[in-house]
Amino acid sequence: MSAPTPLSWPALIHHLGDAELEYIADDSAWQTWGASPGAARLIDSHGIAYAITPDRRLNLLNHMTLEEILILIRAHAAQEGICCTSKIGAISIPAAINLLSSLSVEPGCNQAI
Incomplete structure (x- = not known):
C-alpha cells in the first residue's frame, strides 16, 4: 500500500455506486481487507479520500467534510x-x-x- 500521507484510523471503505460501507479499525484490518470487486475508496479519520487501485495502492482523491x-x-x-x-x-x-x-x-x- 502506498499513500501520499499517513492514514488516520479508523477509516471506512465506500463501494462506489453502492451505499455499502465497510469499517476498517486499523492498519491490521486494512491489511486483511479483501479487495473490492468494483471501484472503491478509503476515507480516513481526517476525511481524506483515496481511490483504491486493483493492486491495493491508494491514490489521493480529495478531502471530504x-x-x-x-x-x-x-x-x-x-x-x-x-x-x-x-x-x-x-x-x-x-x-x-x-x-x-x-x-x-x-x-x-x-x-x-
Missing part, C-alpha cells in the same frame, strides 16, 4: 433497514466513522441498537 461522510453513513444505514437515518449525526469525522462500526439491526426490529 463531516457532512459528506454523514450522508454516506445515512445511506448505508437506510440500506441496512435502520429507520430515522436523518437523525444520524456526529461531532467529528472520527466519531462518524466509529458510529459506522456500531450500526446494527436487532432481529425483528427496524431500529439501530
